[in-house]
Amino acid sequence: MKQFLEGSWAFADAAKLCRPGVISAYPITPQTHIVEHLAQFVANGELNAQTINVESEHSAASVVLGSQACGVRSFTCTSSQGLMLMAEVVFNIAGMRMPILMICANRALSAPINIWNDQQDSVSLRDSGWIQMYAENNQEAVDLVIAGYKIGEKPRVMLPVMVCVDGFILTHGMEVVDMPTQEEVDQFLPPYNPPYKLDVEKPLSLGLLGGPDVYIETRYAIQKTMEDVLTILPEVGDEFKKKFGRESVRLIEEYRLDDAEVALVAMGSVCGTIKDVIDELRQKGQKVGLLKIVTYRPFPEAAVNKALAKVPYVGVVDKNISLGATGALYTEIKAACSHDKKISGFVMGLGGRDITKNSIESVFSQSKEKVNSCTFVDLHNDLLWEEFRV
């Protein structure tokens, strides 16, 4: 049923429809509303789950690792500093092959303290072994949560899934969302039936010491599984489309790319703004397009290469920066494409700086002018000095 909802409420509804047995999270802006709503559902008796209060994100991640290990579908969500505090456990969750689903409400990292949106937090954990998907809007986020459990819990996959939603822009934005019914989700997502779990009747130890004699094989196994996910994820996407009629679950989305001369590559909510700019520029006769990365891990290198094959000029929009190098997505797009393609990197929207239509238009024109690997867009130069000042 179509509903007009705040993003966080919609994400909480989606998580509830997946019937998690354990929910544990620590409040952090801009993620708080999501767990708040879930806790309310449990208190009202609308959701049969245990919400476990914890003293930190490190504990929240540890709780869901424990509950998932016991064979219970588990949910957590966090943001920014919270994700950094979870980092140790985030790697453990993937290493122990626990298909937990986490919503990351993307927010900048300190210092300086900043509660506003960019994608530095989740991008910093791209190497952790989690499947990472970025939502453009609230409908897509709802769909990715429901499909995320299905993908992660496949016995061939057994990997955790992070659904990344831009903080405030999505979490606090009000949009119409077509919310599936419980019956539909129950038909799509069967109860969690893991191939291994902690059980006193059949004792098992997980997360053990793995020395030089076994460790590298554990990494190889995850790497090969990630490669498999590149096939499995679109299959689940097809299944999702059949059931719910939407194409949200995919590796990439191509928007007016067919005859494009300049294409931007981006992830998350900024893709909505870029599409609007494309429509306007197309009306003026400019051949522009967008390649939206939905699934960032595993990285769909072949799909990216194919989608951009005929596009001579590419601009990559990064809402993150690998300080001392370039934006993270730029590096990967560059690696995925042929050397003769003109690819520029643009870092923008950090710490909640607005990405306006004008910013996007200037990025389109700059991409055609001159190749630059790391251009910061919309800088206030009056805030930059060669020496310390207060």
Add this chain to the structure above:
Amino acid sequence: MFSVLAAIPKSSSRNRTGSWRSLVKPHYLQKECINCGLCKMICPEGCIEGTEKNQYSADLDYCKGCGLCADICPKKDIEMVSNQGTE
């Protein structure tokens, strides 16, 4: 694809870790033993066997040579001796 992920109880005993032992190992004299069982209880490896007087011994496939058994024995009936050249 999966690799080593879990273990069932006792499966780590496949790993004969006695090769990590320090320079000494316990020698059970089996003369003054009173069957108090302290050596068996204090052993961090749980590798001491025995239920009767003068019948205790350490399983050198797992013993690390820490010397706690010799230290706690009230009858000084366990000696730590050189590990060299005896493997």
